[in-house]
Structures are given as C-alpha cells and as structure tokens.
Amino acid sequence: MPENNNNAKKSKLRIKIIQPTRIVINEECEHVIVPGFAGDFGVYPDHTPLITAIRPGVLTVFKLGENIVFAIHDGFVTVEKDVIRIVCEVIETTHEVDKGRAERAKKRAKERLATQSEDIDYRRAEAALSRSLARINSITGH
C-alpha cells in the first residue's frame, strides 16, 4: 500500500523480513500470523515488545486486498511497537515451494521416524518432517 499517511486513524504494522542474501519484504500490512516457538501468534499494531524464536511453519502477512503466505523454517521475530522484524535463513513464498519435493521429503522423514532402529537421527528426521509440512501447508492453506 503506497499511501503512507501520518494522519491515518488506524496505525499500520510495518513488516520487515530479512535474509542473509536479501531483504524479502519491507512494507506495511494489517497484521501478521507468525509460527512462534510456543505456537502460532498474531501480531497487530501496538504489540508488546517481544523476542521469540520461530519454528518451521506458515507465516501469513495480511494486507488489504491480498495476503502473502510464506513457508518459514527458522529465525527470530522481534516486535517493537509498530514494527515487526523477522530474520531467517530459509523462507519461501508459495510460488517458490516445490510441492513434489516437499511431499517426497515428508514421506522420507515419516519412513525414517517409523523405523525403530537405533542408528537414525530422530532430531534431524523430525526437523525434516516439520520443514516439509511447513512447505506443504503454505500451499494448501492450513
């Protein structure tokens, strides 16, 4: 939304998503839903200052007219008044998600978790599963 009017009655939330290689977005929106460490939470303008880690999941940015959906894997959120900053290493828009690959990764991770053998790395398999789920959910809209 280009109109940046200081007299606007309702304050808006500025969202900045920063990756090591680029700034993903830096714009204004209505509110954001973030997959936080302890569960999904919504951020509206005038939120309490907060720092939290992100778990793999779906990040939704609500803008007038259009919503932007991302699959996010890790990172941090800091909220400060009307600015929410997200720094993350891996983030994909729904267009960038390779659904077939995510489905295969999900299947593989599930198989690995199902086997009872000692020599598999459960943490890695679980992380892989949650990443693939984040990708799939970002497309299917859950």
Place this chain on the structure above:
Amino acid sequence: MANIRDIKNRIVSVKNTKQITNAMKMVAASKLRKAQEKIINARPYADYLDMMIRTVKYKNPATDNPFLCCDVSEENDAVSDVQQTRRVLIVITADRGLCGSFNSNIIRSANTYLKNHKHVDVVCIGKKGFDQLKKHTDNIIDKYLDFFNEMDFKFSRSISNKMIDLFINKGYQRIDVIYNEFKSAIQQNIIERQLLPIIPIESDVVSETDYIYEPDEDTIINELGEKYVDVEIWRMLLESSAAEQGARMTAMDNATENAIEMIDELTLMHNRARQSAITTEIIEIASGAEAISD
C-alpha cells in the same frame, strides 16, 4: 646480440601472456562487482543480528551462556600447560593463486599465530592456505577447498555448524579467524579476530526496549548465537572473496603493465638487431663492389 627470430618469438609470447593477464583482470573485475553486491545484500541481516546480540548482552551482562561468556583472556597463555585454552584457528585464503601477496600474507600471520599460541588446531578454508600450512603444522583438523566459485549461504552454514559444534561440544574454548578484509579494490587488510565467544562491538546503538523473551533468554541467546556465527562466517567469506578478486585485479593489472613495457623493450631490441643486420649487409655489398671496381 640476440638472433632476430628469437626476439620476434619472445615478443609473440609476451603478447600472448599480456592478453591472458588482461583477460584475468577483466574477469576479476566482474567477479569483484558480484562479490561486493553480495556483501551489500548481507549487511542488513548482519547489522540486525549484531544489534540483537548487543542488546541481549547489555540486558544480561552476567550471563553464563557459552556464546557470550568472555572469561577467556589472552593472559591464559602464560599459565601452566594444563590450563591453557584450546583454540581453533580458521584460516581463510583463496583457492587460486595469481593474486599478489594475498595468500602469502595470510599464511605468514597464521604462522605467527601458531608460534605464539599453544594448543591450536587449524581449520583451512581455501586451497592455497591448506597447501602451505600442511607443511608447517600437523594440527589441521578440517579443510574446505574449491568452493569460492559457487559460494552460497548453505555452504557457509555447514562450516559454521561445524565450528559451533567444536566450540560447544568438543571442548574448544576459543575460535579465532584470520582473513583478508576488503578495504578497496587495491587494498586488503589482514584481520585477526575472535569469532567465539562472541565479543559484541561496543556501541551506543542498543535498543532500550524491554522485550519479553519467549521461551526464555538462554534459548534465545543460543539461537541468536548460532545465527550470529552463521552470518559472521558468511560475511568473512564474502569479504575474503571480494578482497581476493581485488588483489587479483591489481596483480593482473601490474602484470599487464609489465608485459607492455617488456614488449616495448623487445621491439626496440628487435629493431636494433634488424638495423645492424641491414648495416652489415650494406657494408658487405659496398666492400664487395669496391673490390670489383679496383
């Protein structure tokens, strides 16, 4: 005086060399531009993490989190062998040569470092450093070679994960890095700095906001610390690769200049030789004609 044909061959070969060095200069210039772009793109992320680390440290000055715990001081080296700090030294060089003193300067300061400290294990990033350092030390525990061409963040993260593992789980108390900092296309600075534990840069830019931490501060610091190391290593690799291209550009520019100078000299020599050959010929003809007319 040298044979005319020999000189001519030399000129041709120097001209070829000149073409190669000139092309290398152009390539380095374009790679330098790309590397600089990457540095600029990484800046917001790095600056932001830096600010967060500083803020967290400022709010929790007495934290005993290993990432921020800075009780590993220089003086430790003076005390008995047993208590000495175990260190990792990361040496970042280039994979290729032909870039002036870029690699040798790094290797020299790495050797000085090895002389001054005991219990140092070395991690080599870049082929040139590994090739040289393996002659000087047996303590190379890891090496990452031949990747500067396709450098991406995933790769640098695999390095930083390894370093964090060494630091947190393998009992190393300190990790230092030696690398070339990109100052400008013609100037590189050798930087020796501590990567872990993290020393936040002293600065006034701390956010005064009282944040709620979720789940808790220690978890946040751990995550933040990991991300910080990730991006610091990424930044240093970018700096080093930009500096390498800069150094190569300068070296190749000099080489091209030298080649031009050499061609000029050889051409002069060639002309002289040709002239003296002609003079000799004329004298021979003249003296021959004289002999007949007598």
